[in-house]
Amino acid sequence: MRAGTSKGLFIHRHHLPASQEAWAGPLLAAMGSHGSDVRQIDGVGGATSTTSKVAVISPSTRMGVDVDYTFVQVAVGQEVVDFSGNCGNMCSGVGPFALQEGLVRAVPGDRTLDVRIFNTNTSRVIVDTVEVDEHGSFNEDGDYAIPGVKGTGSEVKVAFIDPAGSMTGTLFPTGRRSDTIRVQEKDGPSFRVTATLIDAANPFVLIDKTTLPAFLQIEPGKDTPEYLKHMESIRRAGAVLMGLAPSMEAAAKVRATPKLAILSSSSSRTKTDSIEDAGRTPDIHVQAFSMGKPHPSLQLTGAACLASAVCINGTIAHALASSSPKRMEFPEDPESQWNTPERTPSPSNSDYPSSSASSLVPSPRTVRLSHSAGSIDVDVLATCSEAFAFVDRCVVSRTARRLFEGKVYYYEDRRSGDF
Structure with a gap:
């Protein structure tokens, strides 16, 4: 298929x-x-x-x-x-x-x-x-x-229900919404980048492109084996920080996770970066990687993960996002749109915000992400504050x-x- x-x-x-x-x-x-x-x-x-x-x-x-x-x-x-x-x-x-x-x-x-x-x-x-x-x-x-x-x-609408902690058990495995990744390669330069290490639908290492060293600030499509080697080093270092691997060597053996994505503000991209979006400016631009190579578009789990990060203050994605929230309509009962008479609520929804966060109200937002092949909209329902973040669901459409x-x-x- x-x-x-x-x-x-x-x-x-x-x-x-x-x-x-x-x-x-x-x-x-x-x-x-x-x-x-x-x-x-x-x-x-x-x-x-x-x-x-x-x-x-x-x-x-x-x-x-x-x-x-x-x-x-x-x-x-x-x-x-x-x-x-x-x-x-x-x-x-x-x-x-x-x-x-x-x-x-x-x-x-x-x-x-x-x-x-x-x-x-x-x-x-x-x-x-x-x-x-x-x-x-x-x-x-x-x-x-x-x-x-x-x-x-x-x-085909794909709804990721309570996507946080898919592999690490928590939304932010390091306990922080922004981290500094230090990369020390055996036969290469050492450098540091600013990242958000987040696990929603899949664990991702999200990098602020502006913090990459000058020798990695290349034009789209100009990736070389040397460039990809440095990107892989960043991914492996992120894997260790997230607790997904005990060492860089161990991280090299699991190429699929965590995944890596380079983020930039939508205002920084050129017309050749992606298909122009009619009617609305994307919130953020992303170049994702898959199995060590640039992804031709964007993973769907990457869309859910990045959109979640955009909705949570303190992440680099939130800081780079360029547009104000766009409201979307949800039914009064958050479960009703997923349940037919023969179906029951997902057991995973038992983790809905506890009474300690009862003063917070879930906020719906449509996040538009641009990538090398075009753009994708993600409907996110999330609750967050300076000290609390919960992603109820992310909905993305496919064929x-x-x-x-x-x-x-x-x-x-x-x-x-x-x-």
Whole structure:
């Protein structure tokens, strides 16, 4: 399936070995990474980080959840599979897949369906709201467009419920909303940058571009192996500060998380930086990275994470954001827009602000993020003050489309198989 701006295999869990530890061989071979092939020529992978992904889906036994979803990042040019973190773009295909495969069913006559998804990588609930045709199937056709994808489709709303602490257990793993990262490379210069280390939907190292040293202040598209090496050093140092790795060497072994993004004010970008936004100036500009390379657009989890940071004072994203809050309408009952009569509230919402923060009012805001391929709007509901921050949900819209269905044949250590 093509899900958002990513593409990958969507597989029923029962088609894979019972033990998750045994998934690496079949998935590496099926995607074409067996033998560390950078072209993935003997598999169905697309030889980029955004097209070498797998979603594994099964019916859920959890209360109030429809399906369980495990994301797998299959490395390109390495025999590595990474289960750390989630992919929000791939998540936008989980609801459509579940409906198409009969894992969930729409109420006759309804034209939308909320599919409640438990992401096993982050232990968080995501809600996909998908359009339904007159036959009760996923309606792919529509006029909704997203940057990075040619053509249009039906709108799939992806809601990250209580996204904080996906891997670290807390929104700000260091206990601070702004940090200084000191980078000391073995065979390179030492330098420091200003960052916000935040974990919402996925852990991210957000860097203020203006604090990068002069030799890293390059024009967009001029990234070199030397530049990418320095970016990776920043990411690894951030991983250690966030408690995701005990050392720089250990951080090098987990490329998928934390992720790295370079931030700049929207006023500093040129017309060539991204597609011009009609009607409204973006709040902030971002260049994200994926598996050590510049991301062609922006991860959906990155959009949720960055938009959350924009809404919280004290972060570098909040300081760089250029426009005032744009209000959006929510129903009086915050849960009502996600629940059909057959569904119950997410267990994760039990962490809603306690009585100690009862004087604070959740504030809705639409944050517009610009990236190299265009822009993306994120609807955020958050409660924050100088001493308190809680992100209730982030909602982002995508499109998804089934590209083919059938069997994928693979060869693993001279053994053939299919799923």
